[in-house]
Amino acid sequence: MALPWALAVLSLLPLLNAQSSSCVNFTVPITNASLDQISGKGYFVAWAYRNPLYKLLTSLTQSAFFYLDFNHTDDTVLIRQYATINHQCIYSSSHLKMQKENGTLSRYLMGTELFAYLILTKDPGIFMLAFSPEDKQNMGFSLFADKPVLTPEQMRQFHEQVICMGMEKSEIVYVDENQDQCEPLHKEHEERKKETDAKGPKEGGK
Template structure:
């Protein structure tokens, strides 16, 4: 009877696979190519956090975008964030540490180093960061994309990962680009960097 039972189980595998969302792989090492993939400007699309500190701050964010500038040799990423919260634009600049082998990024905040698992779904224009994936009480998942609006297919990839981690759609908080108040500050910073670059190039030419 063992063989018929085994065959019956095997016949069900395609069906089970079709119904179960693909779980995120937390063990894919970070490479220069993957760092380049997330570099540049991107947008916070949605997140679900159970860790109280993350959950509280995220509930106050209406819209957010960022710039990531990786340093391959030092294994760091310069993060510049523009967040619309509490009716104003909040700008932050910080450095993330890259831990290539265990596929995590970390950031010091309030004296604590917080770790997040960098995840790459099928669509290369998106990525996710998972927090405390083994801790049901504190786990979280954040979704990022290169545009403020994502397709339904891209969103479904986020939902699949969320479900596989054991979280629910009802826990998700979404951003709204229409509430973005940071465009004037972004423009100001771009102008400042342009002038700084011109001064630097002029100085180099004079030398």
């Protein structure tokens, strides 16, 4: 299961005629500066989805953290995710495609390519993902951060966007970092990586 596309099943925000000036602009191009801001380790914090499939997949996720590594050459993103689902750690890795001009990320799920808008804020510690902004029945919104616990101001920015785009605050669901079961596996992976890096490339290709 990849980035419970909760963690990349990205969904949200309808372009309503009644948008206020605080509503996000979806079609902001993705730049190298954008990617630098969200690269590395991140945490899945909260979501609000109306798409039934996305709601089901995400409802099983109790907590999740991930790593984003960007390939500027072929415009792809490697996601390594540690998700606690039904009290069990599920590790997965997958690739997303970037459409920099449109400000979107995409991946295939069940044979369909899903697109998500990358939404940056003035706070470099958080970012959001939005999917199906024109579809009131299937809109959704996800919040990610560089730390598992956010400040009231960071949460306020998320709440404002959810409400601004026509959803209710009551539709927001929060994950719980205290239910994380993946830290032991994550630690094991990090220790292996350090050992591999310490050995370096073998001489003569052996």
